[in-house]
Each structure stands twice: as structure tokens, then as C-alpha cells.
Amino acid sequence: MNPLQRPNAPAPQRVSVVVVGAGPAGLTVGNILRRAGVDCVVLETETREFIEQRPRAGVIEEWAVRALEQRGLGENLLQKAQRHTACEFRFDGRQHRFSYSELTGRHHYVYPQPLLVTDLVREYADVRGGDIRFGVRDVQVHDVDTDRPSVSYTCLRSGQRQVLHCDFVAGCDGARGVTRRSLPDDEFRVARYDYGIGWLSLLAEAPPSSDCVLFGIHEDGFAGQMPRSPEVTRYYLQCPPGDDPANWSHERVWAELRRRLAAEGAPELVEGRLIEKRMLDMHDYVVEPMASGRLFLAGDAAHLVAPIAAKGMNLALHDAFLLGDALVAHLTQDASSDSAGRDSGLQGYSEACLRRVWDYQEFSQWLSDVYHGSAAGEPFRTGTTLARLRRLFTSRAAAVAFAEQYLGTAERY
Ligand SMILES: Cc1cc2nc3c(=O)[nH]c(=O)nc-3n(C[C@H](O)[C@H](O)[C@H](O)COP(=O)(O)OP(=O)(O)OC[C@H]3O[C@@H](n4cnc5c(N)ncnc54)[C@H](O)[C@@H]3O)c2cc1C
Structure with missing residues (x-):
């Protein structure tokens, strides 16, 4: 049955952007949108407690910390993170x-991912008043090749199917998410490498x-x-x-x-x-291009880099800065104004992300040879x-x- 037509479902809602996934990528996109006054909903399959404790990354690059700071997201990190110089x-x-x-x-920062996620959730939900829905089930993305896409999901508490109509979908649901599967098969390729x-x-x-x-x-x-x-x-x-x-x-x-x-x-x-x-x-894998129609992938949803050089979360943040800024430019600038400037961020998004992605992938391969060569x-x-x-x-x-x-x-x- 078409999930948009289930009986007894609550009335569909409309927002500008649906962000799927509340990891570093999705929460950063959500925060950038909220700061600019753009309405959005973040959907997350896990609970808030779970994502605030899930241990993973720790090393954050200096440029990423500066970019978080510029967007009002780096205060705690700058107070508490260790600086590494060697x-x-x-x-x-x-x-x-x-x-x-x-x-x-230059230096590196060390700040555990759960602390960053905790800061980002607090800022998004408690400070900027953002809408975030935890424990969602069976998320599905629809009609991204039209200018009226939507995202549907089952609410854990009510068991009801909910539909969110939107202008854009940000697919930030990590390596095991669903949004990548919504890209049309004939429009993208996945390049994989197994160490x-x-x-x-x-x-x-x-x-x-x-x-x-x-x-x-x-x-x-x-x-x-x-x-x-x-x-x-x-x-x-x-x-x-x-x-x-x-x-x-x-x-x-x-x-x-x-x-x-x-x-x-x-x-x-x-x-x-x-x-x-x-x-x-x-x-490792890389999805190219990282966007189709109104769906834009960010972070591990689009590319996985084994934690050899501590690059995955940094790439996720890089995508999120570009995507958040591009969506804000598109959604807040007057449509009659310079449309090239308004749309260039979204149009160039995939290419701009992928240049850094491939560079970091190549470095990880090089470093992998150094780490593992003697044991071959x-x-x-x-x-x-x-x-x-x-x-x-x-x-x-x-x-x-x-x-x-x-x-x-x-x-x-
Ligand atoms: C052991 C380890 C160490 C690492 N160390 C580093 C490091 O030092 N530095 C570094 O830069 N990177 C590191 N990484 C990589 C880093 O953790 C990831 O690249 C980063 O988490 C990617 O962020 P993301 O937001 O794209 O995805 P995620 O953090 O995976 O977030 C995706 C979110 O989407 C949710 N989700 C999944 N499916 C759905 C769905 N269908 N609907 C709604 N929500 C969904 C998930 O629950 C999750 O909360 C490490 C990874 C590992 C495993």
C-alpha cells in the first residue's frame, strides 16, 4: 500500500527540509537551518540517550572546529577539547x-563524538527550538525527482504512519541508512574498496x-x-x-x-x-554524485572511510557545512534575486564535497600501506x-x- 494513503494516518505536515539521521552530519545541517530560521524536522531511529553515548570518533580537524565555531556550535568543544600537536x-x-x-x-583537536553529538542536539532542540523526532521506524523517502518530495515514517509511540512534505531531503543517516537507496539506480555509482x-x-x-x-x-x-x-x-x-x-x-x-x-x-x-x-x-565506499533531484546525501550516507586516518567525521562535518549553507542560501534568498548565486551552492554541492572525499580516501589508502605493510x-x-x-x-x-x-x-x- 502506498504509505501516503494509509487510512487513519495523521494529516501530513509541511516543512522546508527533512533531515534523516541525527549524527554529526544531520545535527549540523539542522543547526545551520534553525539558525537561519528555516523550518525543518530531524528524524532519528535511536533515542536521544543512545546517540549521546554512542562512542566512535575523537579526532577533529582544526578547520572543522573553526567552522563549527563560526556557526555558533563550537563553544563547549573549544573549552573542553584537548589540543594535539604531535x-x-x-x-x-x-x-x-x-x-x-x-x-x-596547526594542530588537531580531540573531542569524543558523543560529546559533540550531545552539544549539537542540545543546541538544536533545547536552544534553537528545533523539531527532532527520536525512535522513528521504517523511514521512506518519496518523489525526490519532483519538486514535492516527502518522507514518511512510523512513530514508535503511536504506531501511526506520519508524512512530512518538504522542499528538500537531507540524507544524513549514516552507512546503514535508507536515503542512499532512494537514489535512482541509473543515476549514481558506488565505488568500493576493501582493505x-x-x-x-x-x-x-x-x-x-x-x-x-x-x-x-x-x-x-x-x-x-x-x-x-x-x-x-x-x-x-x-x-x-x-x-x-x-x-x-x-x-x-x-x-x-x-x-x-x-x-x-x-x-x-x-x-x-x-x-x-x-x-x-x-x-571504504564513495557514492557519486551525492545528490539527485531534491535529495542530498551527507556524511557516511554518501561515503565511508575506514578509521585509518580519523577522517570520517571530519568529512561528515564538511558536507554538512556546505549543504546547510547551500540550503539556507536557496531557501532564504528572494527567488527574484540573482538565481545563479541562490542555487550555485546546491548545484555544486556534490562536486565540492567529493574533491575532499577523494583526497582523504587516497591518504587513508597510503597510510594503510604504512600501517599494515610490515605485517603482510x-x-x-x-x-x-x-x-x-x-x-x-x-x-x-x-x-x-x-x-x-x-x-x-x-x-x-
Ligand atoms: C571506531 C571508530 C572510530 C572513528 N574515529 C574517527 C575519528 O577519530 N575521526 C573522524 O573524523 N571519524 C572517525 N570515525 C568515523 C565517524 O564516526 C563517522 O564518520 C561519523 O559518525 C559520520 O557521521 P554521520 O552523521 O555521517 O553518520 P552517523 O554518525 O552514523 O549518524 C547517522 C545517524 O542516522 C541514524 N539513522 C540510521 N538509519 C536511519 C534511518 N533509516 N532513519 C533515521 N535515522 C537513521 C543513526 O542512528 C545515526 O544516529 C570513526 C568511526 C569508528 C567506527
């Missing part, structure tokens, strides 16, 4: 500190063992440490794809981390209870991996180029 590679049994701030004057490796992703109730991000390059596999807060630290361990987290006991995890991150003079790892242990099959069991790859690493510490030009990609500071993409 990362450390461990190979050949030694510590090799890479001080990217000394090279470039053929797994990462055991861990969160430990323990302070970081170093003040910076650690990359352990080891013949038995990569190990990484990403500080999140004084109490919680994220660790990664390379393992075969599809491995079962149950194979990794507390003792095995810490023994392996200690071995792969060992280096002369390095402090002992601080152990703690493992509060998250999940397997990531490392892969091929002496040739071990040799080239170590050559790449040594170059970072012997050639200033190579170091500056790496820092630019790691920090996402290229002048143009």
Missing part, C-alpha cells in the same frame, strides 16, 4: 615523534599511555592508541577480517598491545577494563614500508606533505 610512530623498536605543529603551526584486513576496535577505561596518538608498525600487525579523555582511551589491533571479538580475551588484548607498541624507553601501557570490543572490517609477510613490502616511514623523519618536504594531509589543511581540494 603523533608518534613506533617501529624498529624505537619511538619516532612527529611534531606536526612545529612543522605547520582485506580487520581491526579490533577497543575502548579501555584507562588513561592514555602517551600524550599523543600512537601508531605501532609491527610485523605481527598494526596497533594504535588514540587518547579520548583522561579516563578513556581507544586502541586498535589489526587482525584477520571477520575475526570474532570473543577470541580476544582481556589478557590477549593487553599482551598484544604491549608487544606491538613496545619501544625503547616508552612508558608501560596503562591497562584498564575494556568497555567496547568490536570488529571493523576495513572498507612480504619482505619487499616491509622494505618499502620502512622506507616511507624513514622518509618522514629525514625529508622536510615529505614531512610537510604528510602533515598537510594528516591535518586536512590543503589550501584547495
Whole structure:
């Protein structure tokens, strides 16, 4: 049955924009729209409590923090986030500190994703009075190829089907969302890349063992440490794809981390209870173009980048800034005014996003070779991996180029 015609359904509502998904991308778009006085509804399948606690990213690039600040969304972050100025590679049994701030004057911020999501929900719903509906079910997008699209969903509490008519749909529902599937098959392509490796992703109730991000390059596999807060630290361990987290006991995890991150003079790892242990099959994808008709995708809904270089949330924010600003320009400027200026943001949206997306994907592939090359069991790859690493510490030009990609500071993409 056409969900728009179900009997006893509440009367359809009309808003300018329906944002599907309340992750960093959707909440940022929602906040930009609310600040400009554009009416919108954000739909989210999970509860508010759940999204405010879901642990994932931590590293946010400086340009993204500035862009949040410019939109009135960075106050808490700037007060509480840690500033990181260096990362450390461990190979050949030694510590090799890479001080990217000394090279470039730029830094990274570390602010756990749940804190950012909490700030964004509070600002959107409690401060800017935005409409956000949690626990929605069976979201469907309709008629995006017309100028009267709509989104329908089932309300968890009433069980009733609700329809929202709108001018635009922002598809910000992440890697497992539904909006991507609403793009017409013959109008877009999905480019995929599979690294053929797994990462055991861990969160430990323990302070970081170093003040910076650690990359352990080891013949038995990569190990990484990403500080999140004084109490919680994220660790990664390379393992075969599809491995079962149950194979990794507390003792095995810490023994392996200690071995792969060992280096002369390095402090002992601080152990703690493992509060998250999940397997990531490392892969990437990119949807091109990121828009069709009145549907615009943003963030993981449009592109997934394995957390090798900590880029996914940064890309999600980049899309959201472009999409939010473009929708505001279109919806708030007088239709009789310069229509090229009014529409250029939306027309150029996909291309503008994809330039940075592909750049970050390429960097993640490059860094993946560095992380995993020594563990491939091929002496040739071990040799080239170590050559790449040594170059970072012997050639200033190579170091500056790496820092630019790691920090996402290229002048143009
Ligand atoms: C272990 C790990 C570590 C990471 N570390 C980093 C890092 O340090 N730096 C970095 O930049 N990135 C990192 N990332 C990536 C980052 O977490 C994601 O790229 C980011 O969450 C993408 O934001 P998003 O808003 O596009 O999607 P999401 O955060 O996935 O949000 C999508 C939202 O849509 C909701 N949703 C799904 N389906 C529907 C539906 N049908 N209807 C309505 N709502 C729906 C979901 O519940 C979710 O709330 C990491 C990822 C992982 C897994």
C-alpha cells in the first residue's frame, strides 16, 4: 500500500527540509537551518540517550572546529577539547615523534563524538527550538525527482504512519541508512574498496599511555592508541577480517598491545577494563554524485572511510557545512534575486564535497600501506614500508606533505 494513503494516518505536515539521521552530519545541517530560521524536522531511529553515548570518533580537524565555531556550535568543544600537536610512530623498536605543529603551526583537536553529538542536539532542540523526532521506524523517502518530495515514517509511540512534505531531503543517516537507496539506480555509482584486513576496535577505561596518538608498525600487525579523555582511551589491533571479538580475551588484548607498541624507553601501557570490543572490517565506499533531484546525501550516507586516518567525521562535518549553507542560501534568498548565486551552492554541492572525499580516501589508502605493510609477510613490502616511514623523519618536504594531509589543511581540494 502506498504509505501516503494509509487510512487513519495523521494529516501530513509541511516543512522546508527533512533531515534523516541525527549524527554529526544531520545535527549540523539542522543547526545551520534553525539558525537561519528555516523550518525543518530531524528524524532519528535511536533515542536521544543512545546517540549521546554512542562512542566512535575523537579526532577533529582544526578547520572543522573553526567552522563549527563560526556557526555558533563550537563553544563547549573549544573549552573542553584537548589540543594535539604531535603523533608518534613506533617501529624498529624505537619511538619516532612527529611534531606536526612545529612543522605547520596547526594542530588537531580531540573531542569524543558523543560529546559533540550531545552539544549539537542540545543546541538544536533545547536552544534553537528545533523539531527532532527520536525512535522513528521504517523511514521512506518519496518523489525526490519532483519538486514535492516527502518522507514518511512510523512513530514508535503511536504506531501511526506520519508524512512530512518538504522542499528538500537531507540524507544524513549514516552507512546503514535508507536515503542512499532512494537514489535512482541509473543515476549514481558506488565505488568500493576493501582493505582485506580487520581491526579490533577497543575502548579501555584507562588513561592514555602517551600524550599523543600512537601508531605501532609491527610485523605481527598494526596497533594504535588514540587518547579520548583522561579516563578513556581507544586502541586498535589489526587482525584477520571477520575475526570474532570473543577470541580476544582481556589478557590477549593487553599482551598484544604491549608487544606491538613496545619501544625503547616508552612508558608501560596503562591497562584498564575494556568497555567496547568490536570488529571493523576495513572498507571504504564513495557514492557519486551525492545528490539527485531534491535529495542530498551527507556524511557516511554518501561515503565511508575506514578509521585509518580519523577522517570520517571530519568529512561528515564538511558536507554538512556546505549543504546547510547551500540550503539556507536557496531557501532564504528572494527567488527574484540573482538565481545563479541562490542555487550555485546546491548545484555544486556534490562536486565540492567529493574533491575532499577523494583526497582523504587516497591518504587513508597510503597510510594503510604504512600501517599494515610490515605485517603482510612480504619482505619487499616491509622494505618499502620502512622506507616511507624513514622518509618522514629525514625529508622536510615529505614531512610537510604528510602533515598537510594528516591535518586536512590543503589550501584547495
Ligand atoms: C571506531 C571508530 C572510530 C572513528 N574515529 C574517527 C575519528 O577519530 N575521526 C573522524 O573524523 N571519524 C572517525 N570515525 C568515523 C565517524 O564516526 C563517522 O564518520 C561519523 O559518525 C559520520 O557521521 P554521520 O552523521 O555521517 O553518520 P552517523 O554518525 O552514523 O549518524 C547517522 C545517524 O542516522 C541514524 N539513522 C540510521 N538509519 C536511519 C534511518 N533509516 N532513519 C533515521 N535515522 C537513521 C543513526 O542512528 C545515526 O544516529 C570513526 C568511526 C569508528 C567506527
